Amino acid sequence: MSDTAEEVTRAQLGHGLRIAALLVATAIALGLGSANLLSRLDSHVSPSTQLIAFAALAAVLAGEATLLVLGRAWGRSRWLAIAVVLAASALSYTTLPEGRTSTSADWIFGAANWVGLVVLLDRPLRTAALFLLAHGLVALLNLILLTDVSRADLARFATGSVSVLGFPLCLAVVASVLGGLSTAAATSRREIERVRVAEAVAAETHRRRRQRFTELSATTVPLLEGLADGSLRPGDPVVQRSCAIEAARMRRLFAETDTVANPLLHELRHCIDVADRKGVVVELDARGRWPAPPVAVRRDLTEAVVVVLATAASRARVTVVGSADLVSVSVVADSGEVDVPTPVTPGVGVEALNNGNTVWMEAQWQPAS
CATH class of the missing domain: 3.30.565.10 (Histidine kinase-like ATPase, C-terminal domain)
Structure with a gap:
């Protein structure tokens, strides 16, 4: 019974974190991201490509919302979702105006990171960190390989990376800490129950021994x-x-x-x-x-x-x-x-x-x- 209660509590905590992460990702990726995209859509080399990338992120968020309603997790399909997020990021950078990486025109730099984190929230912290590193690496490669990079561009990219990668990483750390605390609490509770059971067994054994002695003492x-x-x-x-x-x-x-x-x-x-x-x-x-x-x-x-x-x-x-x-x-x-x-x-x-x-x-x- 206690293990069932712990699993329910852990599931409820994870469900709440997923809802919070989905709301944050939706507000940033679909809200701010769409505003930045639409305001500068004409400046992109291929606006339709940017819309396709935006639709891919929206589809991943819709998948997360559907799984939450059904009470299910991503399972093996999570890696397909991460591939979609990284592919959308790379696709967006192929038609980004030259020299506009990590600027307001680069809407996907601050959007894809949150979408990927939503998918990886229940995974170990190192998995989320590797994804954020891959996401930043895609933007950095675009800046270095496809544009005439300057020292100012690198400084702007480094400054933007602090918030783009740091804030989602903080949420991943919180989720990892809460998961660790939940596991530690469950372990402690099981240990307490084990000690209580051992004490009850010892008390019952002592009671039976005294009862046996009482039964034998008469004859x-x-x-x-x-x-x-x-x-x-x-x-x-x-x-x-x-x-x-x-x-x-x-x-x-x-x-x-x-x-x-x-x-x-x-x-x-x-x-x-x-x-x-x-x-x-x-x-x-x-x-x-x-x-x-x-x-x-x-x-x-x-x-x-x-x-x-x-x-x-x-x-x-x-x-x-x-x-x-x-x-x-x-x-x-x-x-x-x-x-x-x-x-x-x-x-x-x-x-x-x-x-x-x-x-x-x-x-x-x-x-x-």
Whole structure:
């Protein structure tokens, strides 16, 4: 969203600059330029050639106006437009009265520069500078090659070049600076957002760690403290069973933050891994497709597996069957009699059956409820 806003702001700024440059170029090239041209049209060797050059500049400005209305840029056609501007400049100088370069009769000297700048306003500064240099070079070559140049003519050309080339160059510099400021502002904003995201991630990570410690402190921490102070014996089967249950719960807790396609199966595999490490052969069978249950629901569904596998002697089978209306997690193992866990989430029910050393336990969840 922020990148989109920056692009919109940058586009609006560029659009405004293009409008301002077009207005300035139109006022100078078509306004003052036409006035100078018409007032001295008869003094030119070929008035029609001068009118053709004037029409070429007007066509380029009309093209810029059309692109502005359509909200588009010049693209590759900009170089054709620049070629038209330089060609119009050269064409005008071929029929300019001798010795009149950079005078009031030389209307195109102060007109073509603004027209070309309009086309190159969104390009790097060096591109606009090269164009203005080429435009001045066309006038200088006409002065040197086609006329009997004097020191006064060169001085007049140098004086006129200060404003003819300097003012458009100043506008190009302003456009370049504004473009650089826009880019720097966008970069700074992205950096600020990156830092904010990093801080938010760090805060969320810390919150999750504290939440994990709180969840483990009720059962795991007392067990570890009992083993540490000697009040609980590692050889006691009850203690071993409690350790297996807490180990499975911890692995499940760590797996809850993983980004996977099926979090229920992912957490079940982590719970089963504890039994696998004890040498219990566990089969996992999943059938159907079901919506991803919330974390609290997944804990209730997997708790039955955790409790049964903690005392499984040699074998167990875990089955997951699901649909859009019902998700069932069942486990059968040679675990003997076990305590049936009480679910804390509404909509989750647990059932158990014992047959000698074999126990079957099933947890069901109805998403609709």
